[in-house]
Amino acid sequence: MESKIYNQEGKETGKITLPESVFDLPWNNNLVHQVVVSMQANARKMIAHSKDRSDVRGGGRKPWKQKGTGQARHGSSRSPIWRGGGITFGPRNDKDYSKKINKKMKIKTLFTILSQKLKDNEIIFIDRLIFTEPKTSEAKKIISSLSNIAGFEKLATKRKNAALFSLGEKDRDTEKSFRNFSNMSVNEARNMEPLEVLTYKYLIISDPDNAIKFLENKSDKLNKINKLNKEANKSDKLKKKKIGKIKKDK
Numbered sequence: 001m002e003s004k005i006y007n008q009e010g011k012e013t014g015k016i017t018l019p020e021s022v023f024d025l026p027w028n029n030n031l032v033h034q035v036v037v038s039m040q041a042n043a044r045k046m047i048a049h050s051k052d053r054s055d056v057r058g059g060g061r062k063p064w065k066q067k068g069t070g071q072a073r074h075g076s077s078r079s080p081i082w083r084g085g086g087i088t089f090g091p092r093n094d095k096d097y098s099k100k101i102n103k104k105m106k107i108k109t110l111f112t113i114l115s116q117k118l119k120d121n122e123i124i125f126i127d128r129l130i131f132t133e134p135k136t137s138e139a140k141k142i143i144s145s146l147s148n149i150a151g152f153e154k155l156a157t158k159r160k161n162a163a164l165f166s167l168g169e170k171d172r173d174t175e176k177s178f179r180n181f182s183n184m185s186v187n188e189a190r191n192m193e194p195l196e197v198l199t200y201k202y203l204i205i206s207d208p209d210n211a212i213k214f215l216e217n218k219s220d221k222l223n224k225i226n227k228l229n230k231e232a233n234k235s236d237k238l239k240k241k242k243i244g245k246i247k248k249d250k
Contacts, residue, residue, distance in 0.1 A: 005125045010145035016208050021219045025115040035109040038099040039195040050090030053078045107222045109194040121151040125208045134176035164200040168207025190214045
């Protein structure tokens with residue numbers, strides 16, 4: 001697989017070979033949905049919090065005696081049916097919505113999303129982003145130059161979640177230059193995650209050689225996990241066969 005490489009002026013400078021294990025996977029709707037929903041749940045912060053009857057202040061003594069008043073029986077003014085009492089089934093900030101995500105699933109989801117974005121012509125490979133100092137005006141020029149590439153016209157006009165800049169290595173000048181654009185984000189390739197890539201329309205990968213190395217390392221990890229799982233399954237099957245033979249002999 002090959003893809004074009006551009007410079008920050010939007011001009012083609014060469015081509016890059018992409019690993020099929022990262023950029024040529026079929027779309028898996030169920031896998032992507034499961035991982036993305038789990039990541040959103042893990043990022044969820046519980047803020048809303050209501051007091052139940054054990055948290056409400058006061059109401060320690062019985063409001064009136066049990067019999068003889070003609071009124072209904074009550075044991076405490078903290079009861080949910082009293083004004084100022086506790087809330088029944090209200091939101092609590094101690095509720096845990098987090099879900100477990102397997103490494104194998106997370107890595108494969110990232111590669112699936114990258115493959116689909118490449119097919120949809122939503123990834124730009126740039127040889128390098130060069131800033132002598134943090135300047136928003138320079139970043140704006142780069143955005144306008146890249147929007148001249150065929151298929152990326154919306155890069156300069158899209159108001160929300162326009163592009164994610166993925167850097168081969170950390171660059172403070174680049175991060176600060178794009179910081180004033182609310183519709184764009186800058187991150188390192190080693191920190192690339194499925195939810196972040198899926199959130200933005202375009203993915204702009206700078207210094208693609210280093211970025212792809214990180215992705216290939218993740219691919220190697222995925223292959224190692226698959227091998228370990230296969231070996232574990234084989235050993236389990238052998239154990240079951242041995243147990244079956246012992247039972248037959250008895």
